[in-house]
Amino acid sequence: MKLPNNRTIADCWLPTFENVSREFIIDSLDKILFSDEIPNFKFDFREREAIEFIENIIKQYTNSFKDSEYKEEIQARYEKIFDIIKQKTNENSKQPVMVVKDYKKFFEYLRQAYERHIELYFQRRKDSTGFNRWEKNNFFELIWLRTTPQDFNDPEEFLKKQAEMMKDRTFKKYDEETYLGKLQCLNNHIITIKNGIARTWDENFRQMEITIYDKEHYNNRELWNRPHYALPVIRYGIYEKDNRKICTIGSIQDKNNNMVQDSLRRKIDRQKYKVNKDIAEEDTYKVEPKNIIALSIFINLLHREGITNIEVPSMYVLDYEYHTKRNKYLLKQFKSEWTKEDLWERQKREKYPEQYKESYRCFLKTFRKQDLISEIKTERLLLTARRLLNHYQKANITAYPEEVDNYMHVQIPVVKHENEINGDILKEFYNLVQALDMEKQNRIDSQETPVVMHNNEVDRE
Secondary structure (H helix, E strand, O other): OOOOOOOEOOHHHOOOHHHHHHHHHHHHHHHHHHOOOOOOOEEEEOOHHHHHHHHHHHHHHHHOOOOOOOHHHHHHHHHHHHHHHHOOOOOOOOOOEEEEOOHHHHHHHHHHHHHHHHHHHHHHOOOOOEOOHHHHHHHHHHHHHHOOHHHHHOHHHHHHHHHHHHHOOOOHHHOOOEEEEEEHHHOOEEEEEEEEEOOOOOOOOEEEEEEEEOOOOOOOOOOOOOOEEEOOEEEEEEEEEOOEEEEEEEEEEOOOOOOOOHHHHHHHHHHHHHHHOOOOHHHOOOOOHHHHHHHHHHHHHHHHOOOOEEEEEOOOOOHHHHHHHHHHHHHHHHHHHHOOOOHHHHHHHHHOHHHHHHHHHHHHHHOOOHHHHHHHHHHHHHHHHHHHHHHEOOOEEEEOOOOOOOEEEEEOOOOOOHHHEOOHHHHHHHHHHHHHHHHHHHOOOHHHOOOOOOOOOOOOO
């Protein structure tokens, strides 16, 4: 692969078939099988050749330690791994079992996705000169958080789909923050969109970021963090099936913190409930209005690309265990940052009370919240997708979860006129997206528009 200028990666981590299969088997497989920090599951490699392939990689690695004082320890470790791989699984297994029918396809599609992961890493981390082990292992160990029950029976197709979604460049034009316009119902504050990069532990590798800026500060280049409010991010992936593009929406997640300007927050919180006007009460149950607004903007962007088919997963097999195990990490992280019993930490809390309060709020938001997080990513996400039928008059659900697969399938024909949309605020956003072609003429002080400088890093949730 060709790396950007001044970027490096160790030769043994380059995305070759040999490297990927070795690094996965040697450096990540034992964590997937035994770690108390990430979800555990087993592999059932159905081909005899696959078992021999894995055995040869393990032998080559352990033989390289034949003169090491750690030889016996390493030998025992990998014998344990190989014993698990050789075992035949059954339906009574307490852990999920991933059935690999074609190991060559499995590692090849894993390689393709890994290659794109490296590219996205350097795109996201423009300040980084080298690809590191932590990023490598995160990919091999956490990409499985996106798997549905069906994916466990066909991981080759899962990885192929992941690789294709990562390569898709449908929204490349929005990789840099793009001015969308201003909304009258939001006091003419400025709205922008950006095709952001999510993380391996997130539900998709791409996320559409929609930001509302205070109009008084939008063009102020001297402010590093201009007052703004972020609508929930739409984590998505686009792939092709039967010669048409399909968009998977993996999650809709609120990333705001308490540092948002109060006047801006109050304005948006007052306006967001307008999206519930004329909607039956049962269709507002567990549906956050901001999610509807963000999703509507995203659908308008999809329509500009001719994409009308959406799929929403009904469950993630490993997500609940991941967040359960993550509680230990969250507690340890918060204590290490704020609760050490020494003079410096006490002074730190006194010196930065607002930062401490916000950090504590974020901690409580996810600590021991695995049940709520699971509900948000499953039931509430499906309810939000179904709610679209109330706003897009021609929308319909073509399949519910388990009818065809583990997804709800929604079709929303391209909107030709705002009157095909129910909801005044959604109509306004529709018209903003329609006017994107006139961006240069409508842009406020286009030559002076600054680049957004808020951090792209996304905390684990």
